Every structure is written in C-alpha cells, then in structure tokens.
Amino acid sequence: MVGTIKKDSVVVAVGTKKGGFLFHSADRRKWSVAGPFLAGAGVYHMGLDPRDGRTVYAAAPHFAEPWGPAVYRGRIGSEPKPTSSSPKFKEGSDLAVSRVWHIEPGSSNEPDTIYAGVEPAALFRSEDRGDTWEDFGALNYHPTRKGWQPGGGGLCLHSILVDPRKPKHLVIGISAVGAFESRDAGRSWTMENRGVRAGFLPNPYPEWGQCVHKLAWDASGDGSLFQQNHTGTYHRGPDGGAWTEITKGLPSDFGFPIAAHPDRKGTAFVTPLIGAMNRVFHKGQMAVWKTGNAGKTWRKATKGLPGPNAYLGVLREGMSTDAEDPLGLYVGTNTGQLFASRDEGESWKMIADFLPPIMSVTGGMAR
Amino acid sequence: MSRASAGEIARIGVLVRIPPALRSYTAGEDEVVLDASDLAGMLKALDSSFPGIRDRVVDEAGRRRPYVNLFLNEDLVMTPLPSVALKPGDVVHILPSVAGG
Numbered sequence: 001m002v003g004t005i006k007k008d009s010v011v012v013a014v015g016t017k018k019g020g021f022l023f024h025s026a027d028r029r030k031w032s033v034a035g036p037f038l039a040g041a042g043v044y045h046m047g048l049d050p051r052d053g054r055t056v057y058a059a060a061p062h063f064a065e066p067w068g069p070a071v072y073r074g075r076i077g078s079e080p081k082p083t084s085s086s087p088k089f090k091e092g093s094d095l096a097v098s099r100v101w102h103i104e105p106g107s108s109n110e111p112d113t114i115y116a117g118v119e120p121a122a123l124f125r126s127e128d129r130g131d132t133w134e135d136f137g138a139l140n141y142h143p144t145r146k147g148w149q150p151g152g153g154g155l156c157l158h159s160i161l162v163d164p165r166k167p168k169h170l171v172i173g174i175s176a177v178g179a180f181e182s183r184d185a186g187r188s189w190t191m192e193n194r195g196v197r198a199g200f201l202p203n204p205y206p207e208w209g210q211c212v213h214k215l216a217w218d219a220s221g222d223g224s225l226f227q228q229n230h231t232g233t234y235h236r237g238p239d240g241g242a243w244t245e246i247t248k249g250l251p252s253d254f255g256f257p258i259a260a261h262p263d264r265k266g267t268a269f270v271t272p273l274i275g276a277m278n279r280v281f282h283k284g285q286m287a288v289w290k291t292g293n294a295g296k297t298w299r300k301a302t303k304g305l306p307g308p309n310a311y312l313g314v315l316r317e318g319m320s321t322d323a324e325d326p327l328g329l330y331v332g333t334n335t336g337q338l339f340a341s342r343d344e345g346e347s348w349k350m351i352a353d354f355l356p357p358i359m360s361v362t363g364g365m366a367r
Numbered sequence: 368m369s370r371a372s373a374g375e376i377a378r379i380g381v382l383v384r385i386p387p388a389l390r391s392y393t394a395g396e397d398e399v400v401l402d403a404s405d406l407a408g409m410l411k412a413l414d415s416s417f418p419g420i421r422d423r424v425v426d427e428a429g430r431r432r433p434y435v436n437l438f439l440n441e442d443l444v445m446t447p448l449p450s451v452a453l454k455p456g457d458v459v460h461i462l463p464s465v466a467g468g
Contacts, residue, residue, distance in 0.1 A: 063388040066434030066463050067423040082391075085419060088427040096426030 005034060005077045005366050010322050012330045013056065014338060014352075015043030015360035020058055022048075022076065023351060024366065028328055028342040031351045034077050041065075045102045045317055045360045048076060051111050053367025056080055057130070059100035059116070069100045071116060071130045076366055083130035087116050090135060095120060102317070103130075104160035107167035117157035121148060121174040123186070136186040139172070144191075144208055151175030151211050151230070152276070158316055159215035163223060171225065176211035179227065181240065195242035197231045213256045214316045218294065220265040226295075228258035228270055228316075235294045246295020251282045257319035261327055261344075266294035269321075269329060269345055271314045284308040288319075288331060290345050304348030305339060312337075317360035332358030381409055381453045384460045392420040406437060406448040409459060424461060434464045 005011060005024045012023040019036030020043040037043075038060050046058040054076050062070040062082055071087070074080030089095040099119040106113030106125075116124045116133070122140040124133045148155055152175075159173030168185040171192070178193040196210045211230030218224035223238035232253040234243040247253045254275045261267035270289050273279045281287060285307030289298045306312075312335040322328040329341040331348075336355035339348045380402040385393050393399060399416070403409035407429075414421035425431050425448070437444040438460040444451055453459070 062423055063391075066432055067388055068426065068432050086422065088422070091427070094428050096428040096430060098426075 007053075007366055009366045010324065010328060011048050011076070011364045011366050012320070012322075012338070012340070013046040013048055013058075013360075013362045013364065014332055014355065014358055015046040015058065015060075015317070016332075016336070016356035016358050017042050018356035019043060020046040020060075020080075021352075021355065022056070023338065028322075028324070028340065031340070033352065037074075037079055038072060043359065044100065045362070047103065047105075047360075047362035048364035048366070049105050049114075050364055051105055051108055053365055055129070057103040057105075057114060059103050061099075062086075069097050069118065071100055071103060071114075071126075073130050083126075085132055087118055087122070087124035087133045087135070089122065089140065090137070093141065095122070095140075097122070099154070099156070101156045101158045102160055104162060107162055107164060110167060115160045115162065115170075117160050117172065119154045119156040120150075121155045121157040121177060123157055123160065123170075123172055125186070138187060139180060139182075139189050142180075142189065144177075147209075148174070148177045149209070153316070159212065161215055161217055161225070163217075165221060166223075169223065171215060173212040173215045173227070175213065176209065176230070178208045178210040179212050179215060179225075190240070192236070192240060193243075195236075195244065196227070196229055196234055197245070199231045214258045216258050216260040216268065218266060218268070219261050219263050224294075226258050226260050226268045228255050230254065230276065233258070233270055233272075233295065244295070246291070249295075249298040250289055251287075254279075256314055256316040257331075259319045259321050259329065262321060262323050264292070264327075267292045268295070269319065270298075271319060271331065273313050279313045280311045281307065281313070284310050286310050286312065286333070286339075288329070288341075288345050288348070301341075301345050301347070303346065304341075304350070306337070306350075315357075315359055317362075318358055320361045320363040322363040323365065328363065330361050330363055332361040334358065378455065380455050382458045383409065383413060384458065386461055386463065388463070389420055389423055389461065392417040392423075403453050405453055406439070406444065406451040406459070408449075409453060410448065436460075436462050436464050438462065 009024040014021045019039040021035035025031045041060040049055040058072040070082040072080035102117040104115040161171040163169035180189040225236045227234040232247045236243040255272040286305040327344045338352040
C-alpha cells in the first residue's frame with residue numbers, strides 16, 4: 001500500500017528484514033502506514049532526507065538477494081528505485097562491497113550530497129544523490145585495514161556523523177575496529193578510541209579494535225559525542241581526547257543503539273541488553289534509559305513498554321528521535337514492534353506490531 | 368529489440384537470457400544477443416549496452432556474486448568466467464540459485 005503523506009507530518013521510516021515502511025502522523029497520536037516498500041528485501045537503513053523532507057533513501061540488496069548491494073532513492077510515499085550505481089571499491093583493491101549498512105545525508109548547504117557506510121567497512125560519498133560515488137581512500141585503505149576483524153554483524157561501517165556546523169568534520173564507527181574522525185572532509189583520519197574498552201582483546205585499551213555499536217552527536221553542537229559500545233557506554237568532549245565511560249547506573253555495558261536529543265546538551269537514550277551472549281532486555285522487561293547530564297546519571301522508563309516475559313532486543317539502527325517539542329522518540333524491536341514516545345521517553349505506546357524484524361528506525365518530518 | 372530466432376543467434380552471436388530482477392536494465396527485454404568469445408567478455412558487452420547490469424552478476428573484484436549462477440546452455444558454470452569460451456549459437460542463462468532450505 002502506498003499512501004499520501006501530508007506535509008508537516010512526523011514520519012518514522014522503518015527498515016525491516018522484509019521491506020520498508022513509513023509511519024506518519026500529524027499529531028503523533030494517530031498513526032498511518034505506507035508500505036511495504038522494497039517488499040521482501042532486507043532494508044538495513046531507510047530515512048527521509050531532512051534537507052527537503054520529501055526524498056527517501058534506503059539501503060537494501062538490489063531487488064532482494066542475491067543481486068548485490070544497492071542504494072535506493074524515491075519521493076516520499078512512492079516506491080524507491082535503485083540509483084544509477086552503487087558504492088564500489090577502486091579497481092585492483094580486491095575488495096568488494098557486499099552490503100550497504102547506512103546512508104547519511106550531507107550538510108544542509110550540500111543538498112545533493114549523501115554518504116554511505118558499507119560492508120566490508122568503508123565510507124563513500126555521492127554528490128549527485130547516489131548516482132555516482134567516490135571512496136575515501138585514506139580511510140578505506142587505511143594502513144591498519146589488513147588487521148580489521150568483523151564484529152558479530154560483520155565488518156560494517158554503520159555510523160556516519162556529519163557535523164552540521166562544519167561539514168568537513170566527519171566521525172564514523174566500524175564494528176569491530178572503532179571510531180575514526182576527520183576534520184578535513186575525509187582526506188585524513190585519526191583513530192578516536194582512547195578510553196574505550198575492548199575487553200575481548202589481550203590489551204583491553206588498544207589504539208583500535210574496539211567494537212563500537214553506534215555513535216551520536218551530543219546536541220551541545222561543539223563536536224561532543226556519545227557512543228554505545230559492545231563493552232560500555234561513553235561520552236567524549238569536543239576536542240578529541242579520551243572517551244569517558246558513562247556505563248555506571250545502567251544495568252549492563254551492552255546495547256546497540258544510542259540516540260541523542262537534537263537540541264538539549266548532554267541528553268541521550270540507550271536500550272541496554274543483558275550481554276553479548278544473550279541479547280535481550282533484563283528480566284524480560286523492555287526499557288529505555290535516559291541521561292540528561294552526559295551520562296553522570298541514568299533514569300529508566302518502562303511505562304507502555306512490554307514486560308515481564310518480553311525477551312526481545314533492539315538492533316543498532318533501531319532507535320531514533322524526531323525534532324518536535326517535546327521530543328518524540330521511536331524504538332523498533334527485532335520481534336517486529338514499533339514503539340513511540342511523545343514525551344521524551346517517559347512513556348511509550350506501541351504503534352505497530354507483527355512487522356518483520358526491525359533493522360532501522362529513522363525519525364523525520366515531511367515537507 | 369525483437370526476439371532473435373535460432374538461426375539469427377547462430378549467425379550473430381550468443382543469446383543471453385535475462386532474469387526478471389535484471390530486466391529493469393534491459394527495458395524489459397528477457398533476452399539479448401551479443402558478440403562475445405568468453406563469459407567475462409559477454410558480461411562486459413552486456414554492460415556496455417545496459418550500464419550497471421554487470422555489477423549485479425559480479426562484484427567490483429570480478430567475483431561472481433554468491434547465489435548468482437551462470438549456465439552455458441544447460442551446464443552450470445563452475446570455472447572462472449574468462450576461461451569459459453563462447454561460440455555463436457550458445458545460450459547463457461543468468462539465474463539466481465534457489466537458496467532455499
């Protein structure tokens with residue numbers, strides 16, 4: 001079903017194991033759905049471009065497996081089509097893109113620029129909305145690359161942050177390699193993993209090899225960052241340097257997504273799971289935890305969320321916000337439920353059930 | 368583009384059967400006739416007529432994508448593509464494997 005999505009509606013793009021959906025609402029109380037789009041395909045990421053509020057991008061295999069990775073583009077409410085080409089490594093590298101994990105719109109003054117994070121880990125940029133691509137040689141053929149090892153989800157570049165104030169400032173995250181930062185539009189990169197544990201390695205604080213699960217800008221707007229890692233939750237100040245572990249107060253050091261308030265400094269949300277060997281919520285109770293002070297303290301919210309006896313999880317792209325006031329927050333589960341909060345995560349309501357396992361959730365606004 | 372007769376194929380070159388998922392590249396055509404002397408060359412020729420279609424069969428390192436099969440006439444191709452010679456009248460099928468279980 002393809003539906004009409006009204007201007008000024010909040011839109012939550014949901015990528016699932018079997019297609020993508022657009023949930024939309026004018027008041028965030030009553031929701032409608034358009035889709036499925038790309039039916040049958042594993043949609044690793046899908047989102048509405050915030051720069052125009054009308055273009056949808058999606059990362060999925062070309063017409064479902066096995067025809068290789070593709071980036072899709074379309075007008076909101078219509079079936080997205082593959083762009084003219086997909087990200088590719090340079091000839092002779094002996095590397096080949098197997099999957100697109102994440103698509104990130106560029107800054108507001110570069111309306112045709114998008115970035116793609118792929119598996120095996122690499123970053124690509126398009127200046128024509130996905131029809132042609134250039135790769136970031138300094139990152140994609142980094143001297144440490146031969147030692148990069150995949151995390152449980154694969155050797156994927158899943159987090160791409162473009163500084164809204166300084167578009168040349170980029171931060172990316174790779175499982176299980178770590179975070180990299182560039183301040184010159186990707187011509188050079190520094191590894192940004194100091195203070196982040198890698199408890200699964202002989203040296204628990206290596207220069208790289210950390211299993212970053214998701215990165216988010218802190219809304220402080222100064223380049224500060226939040227990180228959810230395989231081993232811990234972290235915050236980093238604007239000028240680089242070591243990350244500060246902020247796991248204390250959370251029920252575990254393991255989780256996948258982290259979402260930050262777009263306007264309020266130091267405010268972020270996480271969904272801790274029991275651990276790597278049992279990726280479900282603690283005591284069968286789904287919970288979203290919030291900090292308002294960059295992780296010094298955390299508060300748990302369960303109102304409207306399932307439990308006890310709810311043994312489910314949330315994947316790395318499974319949580320997002322809108323930009324409304326009060327902030328709306330959206331979480332999709334790997335058992336196919338979509339939950340929404342319109343009071344900054346204090347209380348929740350299930351707005352969809354029986355979806356395929358949810359792989360990505362991205363909030364936006366139709367214009 | 369009209370469908371080629373067996374005689375035309377034998378005279379002109381190799382017939383490539385296009386699976387439904389890739390017909391967006393061929394404007395809906397389900398078969399294409401090409402001049403090529405091996406399978407790697409066939410894919411290049413196909414891509415020059417229908418840009419992007421080669422990327423769906425092999426990756427940028429030239430490796431066949433998992434679960435994509437090429438049949439030469441009725442035989443599954445198991446060897447590297449450049450080593451598979453073609454002659455006029457051959458039929459190449461591009462097919463996804465069942466990948467069931």
